[in-house]
Amino acid sequence: MSERPSAASLRAQPLGQRAAQWSERGPSGPAPKAPRAGSASALAALTRTEARLLSRDWAAMVFAFVFPPLTLLVLAGSFGTEPDEGFGNELPDDFYITGYIGIPLAALAFIGLPVLLASYRERDVLRRFTAFGVATRTVVTAQALVTALLVVLAAGTVLAVAAPTYGVPSVDDPLAVGAAFGLGSLTMIVLGVALGLSLKTARGAQAIGLMAFFPMFLLSGGGPPPEVMTDAMRRIADVLPLTHAVAGIRDPWLGSGPVGGHLAVLGIWLVVGLAIVGWQVRRR
Amino acid sequence: MPATTLQPQPAPGPPASPPSHPGRPAVEVAGLVKSYGRTAAPVLDGLSFTVPQGEIFGLLGANGAGKTTAVEIVQGLRPHDRGDVRVLGLDPVADRSRLRHLVGSQLQSSALPDRLKVGEALRLFARLAGDVVDWKQLSDEWSLGHLERRAFGALSGGERQRLFLALALVNQPRLVFLDELTQGLDVGARRETWALIERVREAGSTVVLVTHFMDEAERLCDRVAVLHQGRITAAGRPTDLIASLGGPVHLRFSLPEAGTGVLDDIDQVPGVAGVTVDGRRVDIAAGAASTVAVTAELARRGLAPDDFTVVRPSLEDVFVALTQEDSS
Numbered sequence: 001m002s003e004r005p006s007a008a009s010l011r012a013q014p015l016g017q018r019a020a021q022w023s024e025r026g027p028s029g030p031a032p033k034a035p036r037a038g039s040a041s042a043l044a045a046l047t048r049t050e051a052r053l054l055s056r057d058w059a060a061m062v063f064a065f066v067f068p069p070l071t072l073l074v075l076a077g078s079f080g081t082e083p084d085e086g087f088g089n090e091l092p093d094d095f096y097i098t099g100y101i102g103i104p105l106a107a108l109a110f111i112g113l114p115v116l117l118a119s120y121r122e123r124d125v126l127r128r129f130t131a132f133g134v135a136t137r138t139v140v141t142a143q144a145l146v147t148a149l150l151v152v153l154a155a156g157t158v159l160a161v162a163a164p165t166y167g168v169p170s171v172d173d174p175l176a177v178g179a180a181f182g183l184g185s186l187t188m189i190v191l192g193v194a195l196g197l198s199l200k201t202a203r204g205a206q207a208i209g210l211m212a213f214f215p216m217f218l219l220s221g222g223g224p225p226p227e228v229m230t231d232a233m234r235r236i237a238d239v240l241p242l243t244h245a246v247a248g249i250r251d252p253w254l255g256s257g258p259v260g261g262h263l264a265v266l267g268i269w270l271v272v273g274l275a276i277v278g279w280q281v282r283r284r
Numbered sequence: 285m286p287a288t289t290l291q292p293q294p295a296p297g298p299p300a301s302p303p304s305h306p307g308r309p310a311v312e313v314a315g316l317v318k319s320y321g322r323t324a325a326p327v328l329d330g331l332s333f334t335v336p337q338g339e340i341f342g343l344l345g346a347n348g349a350g351k352t353t354a355v356e357i358v359q360g361l362r363p364h365d366r367g368d369v370r371v372l373g374l375d376p377v378a379d380r381s382r383l384r385h386l387v388g389s390q391l392q393s394s395a396l397p398d399r400l401k402v403g404e405a406l407r408l409f410a411r412l413a414g415d416v417v418d419w420k421q422l423s424d425e426w427s428l429g430h431l432e433r434r435a436f437g438a439l440s441g442g443e444r445q446r447l448f449l450a451l452a453l454v455n456q457p458r459l460v461f462l463d464e465l466t467q468g469l470d471v472g473a474r475r476e477t478w479a480l481i482e483r484v485r486e487a488g489s490t491v492v493l494v495t496h497f498m499d500e501a502e503r504l505c506d507r508v509a510v511l512h513q514g515r516i517t518a519a520g521r522p523t524d525l526i527a528s529l530g531g532p533v534h535l536r537f538s539l540p541e542a543g544t545g546v547l548d549d550i551d552q553v554p555g556v557a558g559v560t561v562d563g564r565r566v567d568i569a570a571g572a573a574s575t576v577a578v579t580a581e582l583a584r585r586g587l588a589p590d591d592f593t594v595v596r597p598s599l600e601d602v603f604v605a606l607t608q609e610d611s612s
Contacts, residue, residue, distance in 0.1 A: 041411070042411075042412050045408055045411040045412060046408070046412075049400070049404060049408045052404065053397055053399050053400060056399040057399070119397070120397070123394070123395040123396075123397075124391065124393045124394035124395060125394065125395060125396060125397060127361065127391060127393075127394050128391060128394040128395075128396070130361060131359060131361055131389040131391055131394075132384070132389070132409065132412055132413075132455075133380070133381070133384035133385075133412070134412055
C-alpha cells in the first residue's frame with residue numbers, strides 16, 4: 001500500500017518528480033489518510049485571510065474607525081459640558097463618549113459584514129469553499145470573528161480619541177458594561193450575518209445595510225438626545241437593537257440606570273437573528 | 285473493440301465492489317436524472333457515462349445543455365433526483381470527506397474576492413488542503429510567482445484561469461474537474477491553458493474537461509461524450525467519432541478551364557460519395573480511406589491544381605450532426 005508523500009518530501013520538488021510519486025501511488029490505489037487541515041486550523045487560516053480582506057475594504061474601515069470618532073468630536077462639543085436635563089442630567093460629552101462605543105459596532109455589523117457575505121454568495125466564492133470542503137458556516141464564522149475583533153479595536157479608537165479631548169468618565173459597573181458590550185456585539189453581528197445571507201447581491205446588501213444603519217444610528221443615541229425626539233421617534237428607538245446596545249453600555253458606565261432591560265431586548269433580537277440565520281442556512 | 289457508441293452506455297448498475305477498487309473508472313454515472321422544480325423538463329434525463337482513469341475526458345454540449353449541473357452533481361455539490369454516481373469508487377455525498385482530498389475542482393462561475401492577492405489565495409487553499417504541497421513551489425510551477433502580490437480583481441482572464449488551475453491542484457488530486465476553463469480567453473491564453481491541462485494529466489491525474497469548444501476537445505481529450513437533451517448521444521475517442529459520424533472528406537480545387545470533361549466518371553473511383561462542379565470549382569466528397577486513390581486518379585488525368593485542398597471532418601461536424609439530428 002503506497003503512502004501519500006509527506007508535505008516535507010514534496011517541498012522543493014519539480015512537478016515531474018511529483019508526477020513520478022503519483023504514478024507510484026497509482027491513480028487507483030487506496031485512498032490515503034486525510035491530510036486536510038482540521039476545522040480549527042481551517043478557521044484560523046480563513047480568519048487571517050478575512051482580516052486582511054476586510055482591512056482593505058475602505059468603506060467599512062472609514063465607517064468603523066473614522067466616522068464614529070469624528071461625529072463624536074462634533075456632537076460632544078456641541079452641547080456643552082454641564083449636566084443637562086435633555087441628557088438625563090448627565091454631562092452631554094459623557095453621554096456621547098460612552099454611547100459612541102457602540103456606534104462602530106453597528107457600522108461594522110450592518111455595513112461591512114453583510115456586503116462581504118452577500119458578495120461571496122453573489123460571486124460563488126462560498127461554492128468554491130464548499131467544493132474545497134470548507135463549510136459555509138466556517139466562512140461565516142471567520143467573518144464574524146474578524147468583525148468582532150474590529151468592533152473591539154474601533155471601540156478602543158473612540159475612547160482613544162475621546163481621552164485627550166473631552167476625557168473618558170470612570171466606569172461605574174464594569175461587569176454590566178462588559179456584558180452589554182459582549183451581548184450587543186454578538187446580537188448585532190448575528191443580525192448582520194442574517195442580512196448578508198438574506199440578500200443575493202453585494203449592492204443590495206450595501207443599500208439595505210446603509211438604510212438600516214443611518215436611521216438606527218440617529219435614533220439609537222448617535223444623533224440627537226432622546227429628550228428632543230418626538231414620542232413616535234422614541235417609540236421606534238425603543239425597539240431598535242442598537243438603542244439597547246448603546247444604552248446598555250452607557251447606563252452602567254455612568255451609573256445612570258440598570259442594564260437588565262437592555263440585555264433582555266438584545267437577547268430577543270439575538271434569538272430573531274439566529275432564527276433568520278438558521279432559516280437561511282436550511283434553505284441552501 | 286468498438287470505441288464509438290451512438291447509444292447511451294448501458295447503466296452499470298449500483299457498484300458492488302469496495303470503494304477505491306483498483307482499476308475502476310474515475311467516474312461512473314448511471315441513469316442520472318435532475319429537474320429544477322417539479323414541473324420543469326428534466327435538465328438531465330438518464331445521463332450515463334464513464335471516465336477512465338488517467339485520461340482527459342471531455343463532456344461536450346451546447347450552452348445550457350446541463351454540463352455544469354452534471355459535474356456539480358458528480359462533485360456532490362448539487363442533489364440529484366435519480367441515478368447512481370461513483371467517483372473513484374466512492375459516493376460523492378456520503379464519502380465527501382474522503383473525496384475532498386482526492387478531487388480538485390475549477391467551477392465555472394465561482395470567483396475569488398477581488399481584494400485577495402494571488403499569493404494569499406495559494407497560501408490559504410494550500411493551508412486548507414493540509415499543506416500537502418508547498419504553495420511557493422506551486423506558484424512557481426504555474427508561473428504565478430511574479431503575480432503573488434497582485435489582487436485577484438486585477439488579473440487578466442488568462443492569469444485567473446492559471447490561478448484556478450493551480451488552486452484545483454493544491455491538494456494533489458487524482459481527479460480534476462475543469463468547467464469551461466478557457467471561456468473568454470484569447471487565442472494565446474487558450475493555447476497556454478491547453479498546455480497546462482496536458483501537464484496535469486502528465487502528472488498522473490484524471491481530468492474531466494467540460495467545454496463547448498470542439499477544437500479544444502479534439503485537441504486535448506482522449507475521450508469525449510456529447511451531452512444533448514439531458515443524455516449522452518455519442519461517446520468515444522474523437523478520431524473514432526469523426527470517422528464514423530463526421531461525414532466524408534472533401535477534396536476541393538479549381539479546374540484550369542470549365543466543361544472539358546476531364547472529371548468524367550471520377551465518381552467511379554471507389555469511396556467517392558459525390559462530385560459537385562460549380563464553374564471551375566470542384567468539390568469531391570469521399571471516404572477518408574479513398575483520399576489518396578482519388579488524388580492519384582486526378583494526377584493520372586493530368587490535373588495538378590495549385591489550390592488543391594483536403595478538408596477533413598472535425599469534432600465540430602460530429603457535434604453539429606448529432607445535435608441537429610436530435611433537434612429536428
